[in-house]
Amino acid sequence: MKLGVHCAVVAPTLVPVKSGDRVKTDRRDAEKLARCYRGGDLTPVWVPDAAHEALRDLVRARLAAKRDELRARHRLSKFLLRQGRRCSEGITAWTGKYMAWVKQQHFTHPAQEATFLDYLHEVEHMADWDQDDPSHMFKWTFALGVPAAPAIVFRLGPRLVHWLIALGLTRRV
Numbered sequence: 001m002k003l004g005v006h007c008a009v010v011a012p013t014l015v016p017v018k019s020g021d022r023v024k025t026d027r028r029d030a031e032k033l034a035r036c037y038r039g040g041d042l043t044p045v046w047v048p049d050a051a052h053e054a055l056r057d058l059v060r061a062r063l064a065a066k067r068d069e070l071r072a073r074h075r076l077s078k079f080l081l082r083q084g085r086r087c088s089e090g091i092t093a094w095t096g097k098y099m100a101w102v103k104q105q106h107f108t109h110p111a112q113e114a115t116f117l118d119y120l121h122e123v124e125h126m127a128d129w130d131q132d133d134p135s136h137m138f139k140w141t142f143a144l145g146v147p148a149a150p151a152i153v154f155r156l157g158p159r160l161v162h163w164l165i166a167l168g169l170t171r172r173v
Contacts, residue, residue, distance in 0.1 A: 008037070008044035016041050069126035076119040080105065083112065 016036060036042050048056065073094060080086075085105055091097050102120065107113040 008042065009047050010042045011045045014043045014045070065126060069123070072119065072122040072126050076102070076116075076123050079115060079119055083107065 010033075015033070033042070077093070080102070087093070087098055087101050091101060105116065107116055
C-alpha cells in the first residue's frame with residue numbers, strides 16, 4: 001500500500017470471463033476488473049523479489065546443466081555405438097567402471113579421436129558442475145535469506161525433493 005491506495009497484481013488468466021463476452025474495450029475491461037475486485041473474485045498473485053528470482057535463476061541453471069549433461073552423454077554413447085564400441089555385459093552405463101572403459105577407447109582416424117575426446121570432455125565437464133558440492137544450491141537459500149526457497153525449488157525441480165527434506169530438517173535443528 002503506497003499513497004493510501006491498495007494495489008494487487010492479478011494474472012490475466014485468473015480473471016473470470018463469461019463465455020460469450022468477446023467485445024473487449026478498455027472501458028469494459030476496467031469496469032469488469034472493478035466489479036470483480038469489489039466482489040472478491042480476483043486472486044492476487046505473488047510477485048517474487050530479487051532474492052527469489054536469483055534462486056529461481058540458480059535452479060533453472062542447474063536444470064539446464066542436467067539436461068545438457070544428458071545430451072552430452074547421449075552424443076558420446078551414440079558415437080561409440082556408431083563406431084561399433086559396446087561395453088561388456090554387467091557394466092552399468094555411466095558408472096565409474098563404464099567411464100574407465102570409455103576412457104580406454106582410442107580411434108585410428110584423427111578426426112574420430114578428436115570427436116571422441118570432445119564428447120568425452122563435454123560429458124566430464126557437465127558432470128563436474130554438480131559433483132563438487134551438489135548441495136550448493138541450497139546453501140544459497142540461506143545466503144539469500146529466502147524463506148520460501150523449498151517451495152520454489154520444488155516447483156522448478158521436482159527431482160530435488162530429497163534435498164528439500166534435508167533442507168527442512170537442517171532449518172529445524
